[in-house]
Amino acid sequence: MKIFNAQQIYAADKFTIEKQAITSDALMERAAERIFSWVHSRLQGAKVKIHLFCGIGNNGGDGIALARHLVENGYEIAVHVVNYSDKRSKDFLINLDRLKERKLWPEFLDSDCEFPEIGHEDIIIDAIFGIGLNRAPEDWVAKLIGHINDSAAFILSIDVPSGLFLDKVSDKPEQVIRANHVLSFQAPKLVFFLPETGVFLNQWELLDIGLDQEYLYKTETDFEFIGKPEVLPLYIPRLKFSHKGNYGHAVIVGGSYGKIGAVNLAARACLKVGSGLVTTFIPECGYIPLQTSEPEIMVLTDEEEDFISKIELPSNASAIGVGVGMGTHEQTVAAFSSFLNDTKMPMVIDADGLNILAENKRLLNKMPQQAVLTPHPKELERLIGKWEDDFDKLKKAKAFSKKYDCILVLKGAHTITIYDGKGYINSNGNPGMATAGSGDVLTGIITGLIAQNYPPLYAAIFGVYLHGLSGDISSSENGYEAVTASTIIANIGKAFMELFKRASPEGQEQPQ
Ligand SMILES: NC(=O)C1=CN([C@@H]2O[C@H](COP(=O)(O)OP(=O)(O)OC[C@H]3O[C@@H](n4cnc5c(N)ncnc54)[C@H](OP(=O)(O)O)[C@@H]3O)[C@@H](O)[C@H]2O)[C@@H](O)CC1
Numbered sequence: 001m002k003i004f005n006a007q008q009i010y011a012a013d014k015f016t017i018e019k020q021a022i023t024s025d026a027l028m029e030r031a032a033e034r035i036f037s038w039v040h041s042r043l044q045g046a047k048v049k050i051h052l053f054c055g056i057g058n059n060g061g062d063g064i065a066l067a068r069h070l071v072e073n074g075y076e077i078a079v080h081v082v083n084y085s086d087k088r089s090k091d092f093l094i095n096l097d098r099l100k101e102r103k104l105w106p107e108f109l110d111s112d113c114e115f116p117e118i119g120h121e122d123i124i125i126d127a128i129f130g131i132g133l134n135r136a137p138e139d140w141v142a143k144l145i146g147h148i149n150d151s152a153a154f155i156l157s158i159d160v161p162s163g164l165f166l167d168k169v170s171d172k173p174e175q176v177i178r179a180n181h182v183l184s185f186q187a188p189k190l191v192f193f194l195p196e197t198g199v200f201l202n203q204w205e206l207l208d209i210g211l212d213q214e215y216l217y218k219t220e221t222d223f224e225f226i227g228k229p230e231v232l233p234l235y236i237p238r239l240k241f242s243h244k245g246n247y248g249h250a251v252i253v254g255g256s257y258g259k260i261g262a263v264n265l266a267a268r269a270c271l272k273v274g275s276g277l278v279t280t281f282i283p284e285c286g287y288i289p290l291q292t293s294e295p296e297i298m299v300l301t302d303e304e305e306d307f308i309s310k311i312e313l314p315s316n317a318s319a320i321g322v323g324v325g326m327g328t329h330e331q332t333v334a335a336f337s338s339f340l341n342d343t344k345m346p347m348v349i350d351a352d353g354l355n356i357l358a359e360n361k362r363l364l365n366k367m368p369q370q371a372v373l374t375p376h377p378k379e380l381e382r383l384i385g386k387w388e389d390d391f392d393k394l395k396k397a398k399a400f401s402k403k404y405d406c407i408l409v410l411k412g413a414h415t416i417t418i419y420d421g422k423g424y425i426n427s428n429g430n431p432g433m434a435t436a437g438s439g440d441v442l443t444g445i446i447t448g449l450i451a452q453n454y455p456p457l458y459a460a461i462f463g464v465y466l467h468g469l470s471g472d473i474s475s476s477e478n479g480y481e482a483v484t485a486s487t488i489i490a491n492i493g494k495a496f497m498e499l500f501k502r503a504s505p506e507g508q509e510q511p512q
Pocket residue numbers: 009010012013027028031055056057058059060061062084085087089128129130131132133134135136137138158159160185186209211
């Protein structure tokens with residue numbers, strides 16, 4: 001699903017109005033009707049007080065139009081207009097008049113007013129600012145936002161939490177509404193997924209307001225939200241008349257004394273995504289534990305006991321995952337450096353592989369084309385330097401990916417895969433996956449997919465989704481705390497099966 005920026009949304013709005021020959025206020029009415037049916041289907045006429053805080057632009061207009069629907073359906077409402085500017089939008093004024101025609105007079109709030117009392121069981125509709133926010137709110141508006149946040153009432157934000165910019169991080173978090181739920185129009189907003197801005201909302205949902213499909217389809221975006229519809233077409237089916245040689249030979253290079261487990265996890269994940277053969281290249285000390293615990297996995301060893309000093313591959317290797325648990329011994333650095341000189345095979349680089357690259361930046365130019373790098377935030381910082389905020393981080397990551405022709409997988413609550421100027425934002429996963437070895441599993445998954453001929457970018461996008469789905473199945477069976485790297489691996493099979501379930505008319509998923 002595409003993620004549009006504010007300019008693209010305004011353009012879609014304009015295009016829709018022209019193509020469908022409707023007025024802008026008709027589009028606002030559509031939006032208000034969608035919000036009303038969402039609210040009404042949940043409240044069913046309940047006697048709960050609803051406070052609508054409305055700005056004076058189109059976000060406020062949505063709120064005012066919603067107020068009319070609520071009052072016509074018998075809800076107890078209080079409308080507070082947040083009078084932060086004299087410049088009212090046309091459609092705000094049209095809807096204000098319609099409300100007044102129904103004898104409902106909003107209360108106008110300004111810099112020297114007292115803020116309304118809000119009961120903790122009331123409901124708040126936040127329609128102060130939408131995507132038009134372009135500067136920090138004035139002090140009194142910021143205080144009002146603080147008052148709303150402190151109320152403990154349920155906050156439903158229209159389109160975006162008020163005070164949240166779409167293209168930068170507010171330097172004052174107290175100026176942003178903390179929404180329990182956001183009803184956003186047509187497409188998700190990038191800010192829902194970044195750690196510094198996503199914290200202002202618990203949940204979001206989309207309302208289709210019928211923006212022109214042709215415009216949405218044709219418009220190229222910088223970011224895409226990756227769910228099942230996006231990953232399914234990437235899947236490569238297994239063929240009946242095939243043998244293990246058709247599914248590649250993945251090699252996991254890594255491990256050091258005390259960290260052989262990382263290789264074990266990555267190699268098992270590799271197998272579980274269907275790699276035909278899996279070999280590990282590890283220091284001697286890992287030979288017996290790996291060979292005895294994982295019969296399907298082949299083991300090659302370094303001549304050193306505790307670390308890697310010279311990397312050697314089986315002759316028919318097709319993809320490499322390098323770095324997990326590898327350590328940064330100087331002989332390992334030298335081995336990795338000459339390995340990069342000699343190997344142009346598809347490669348996933350993680351953990352100490354990334355740390356070595358960060359410490360020896362000249363090695364970056366030796367990476368094979370479209371290497372997949374899977375840094376967590378600290379590793380990313382070592383690679384691309386410090387960033388000012390999450391938007392700057394994405395900019396720097398895109399520039400790095402372009403400079404070195406690599407695919408960056410920025411691990412986090414919403415892992416973002418970056419390549420060719422575009423960001424692919426993963427939709428699934430859960431906090432239970434913040435656990436030892438979870439990243440090693442991801443490295444194994446992506447390596448195993450590349451070994452089977454998935455193009456590296458697709459392997460990264462598909463692999464991240466599969467990893468998240470396995471983690472979600474794992475947490476649904478175990479709870480967040482008991483999710484481990486091994487339970488994620490154990491659920492990879494179920495995750496594949498889940499991919500091919502389709503929704504039945506009753507909304508229950510069935511195998512396809
Ligand atoms: N296609 C869609 O998705 C549809 C979207 N719709 C809705 O429209 C919303 C966008 O509406 P909007 O453009 O009128 O902007 P909004 O956020 O209401 O701000 C109003 C004005 O405030 C101003 N301003 C900015 N910052 C300020 C500040 N700190 N302090 C004081 N003033 C400030 C600034 O004007 P300025 O003063 O800069 O001229 C700005 O224009 C969108 O989120 C959705 O809810 C639907 O109606 C239907 C279709």
